[in-house]
Amino acid sequence: MAMKAINSHHPARLRRSVLSVPAINVRALEKTHGLACDAVIFDLEDSVAPEKKAEARENLKRFFAETPLQGREAIIRVNGLETEFFADDMAAVIACRPDAVLLPKVDAPDDIQHVADLLAESDATESLRIWAMIETPRGVLNAAAIAGSGRTAGGLLDCFVVGLNDLRKETGVAPEPGRTYLVPFLMQVILAARAYGLDAIDSVSNEFKALDAYEAECAQGHAMGFDGKMLIHPAQIDGANRHFGFSPQALAEAKTIVAAFADPATVDLNVINLDGRMVERLHLEQAERLLAKAQVIEAREGRTA
Template identity: 65%
Template sequence: MNAAFDHHPARLRRSVLCLPASNQRAIDKLVTLDWDAVILDLEDAVAEEKKQEARDNIRAFLSTGRSADREIVIRVNDAGSAHFTQDMALVLECQPDAVLLPKVRARDDIIDVATFLSDNDAPDTLRIWAMMETPLAILNAGSIAEVGRTQGGRLDCLVVGLNDLRKDTGVPFDPARTYLVPWLMQVVLAARAFGLAVIDSVSNEFRELAGYEAECAQGRAMGFDGKMLIHPAQIAGANLAFGPSEAELAEAREIIAAFSTPEAAGLNAININGRMVERLHLEQAGRLAARADMIMKRAAQ
């Protein structure tokens, strides 16, 4: 990624827990859970009459301090709603790590909010995440993701929302997500083209964890960085599925060690146990090892 657009260090986003900001009990429980990022939701999960109470809960939670290695994200209501102005005022006041925009349709939805944040002197560390949950979002995935490579665009992460997408397209629920795979991969491709993180959709299964874990494995195989979660019981599965395995870590360390020898100096490809390994694999190995180090550091805290 071009250094001009690389505004923040790498983040762990294996487990992205979403909870209604109106649920004070769930917010209180956060300190006991091993999530990588939390989305405090002001949108669909919060009843109309609870919106202000939810904002007050977020304000109180963010006033108590936060961990530098975990992201706190506020999902605001849609820009066309009666709540958007108050939600964005809260974002400016509390300065979470990111604001998550629901029902994104086109790049201007991102640019308008980025401009608003800059016009109101929000720090550059306040980033934007986009919910990819409308048919137009999928059609426009490339141009939306490109905002992440635009100076001042603030866009860091795409989050797939399949519940809304299923509703809008008529695609029925299918545990294998057969007819949704092309759309999921389109979002992954758009994110990778412009150096963004990309988060797989929620699984509504939080009691039958075998099916949920299979969906996590599918998301990892597709190239997602992590999964959006709706229940604490899903955290461990996401952290395991989207973290490096022991075999992957061992291979990465072998590649790093092989390229660090004097014999490999100046070589773009070397032979490791009968396999031709290029420097691009060294870069991948370095990123994976860095993620493993972040996970181990978290575990030691």
């Protein structure tokens, strides 16, 4: 089954677990091949000291040339547009040709357009998309405008990633369990992403030893509507895959909905009666997306439904 696109330019993706790996750590780069995460962010920003940036870029160039990631998305996080490292980072991105470039601290639509123009100049727009980190007060306030800018930036904007560590720092919100005072910010980002057909990835959890607290945060993020979670440690992968995945019951229900709408008697209907409840075509679209993601997992694990 082909994946249906919410964003008319890009197909739906499996993004339950998005692991961030420092580009300076060659051993960590090598280990990504054996991990069960759905995507990897190769980080040139926060996890790399200024004097190590050039070495980290060379690490990535070798990695992508010799042992590129297979079967999962590869994203490179660059340093901010205003930094002295940005131009060299973008040159490395264009040389490596990952699936996407992740921009930190996106504050306004112009940030997206600037990078889209750079990619267009290098003929990288066919294969390379843009992800945006929303992690500043201005970024949250402008989330809808940033999301909407994807339409004028060649449709390259594909995903929002929330960064709560920086947002907490700039707002003074305490890092309390349950993220009570951060929920309004998170939901504003979700709403903006959904309005323009973008995926949204929940912020990292700094808890990779206290996994009970981490899993509670995963469950909360899934309930909010996030597609997955950004991770800082391989120990967090399993929890994200479970919480942002789907149960056998949900998979069975999706198959039932798809089969019901494929029946010749209902093929032209927008609403059908399915076992005593009304099911609309929007539920069919959701079911098709779920089944498409299930097929990605099945293909990766070498099994069939």
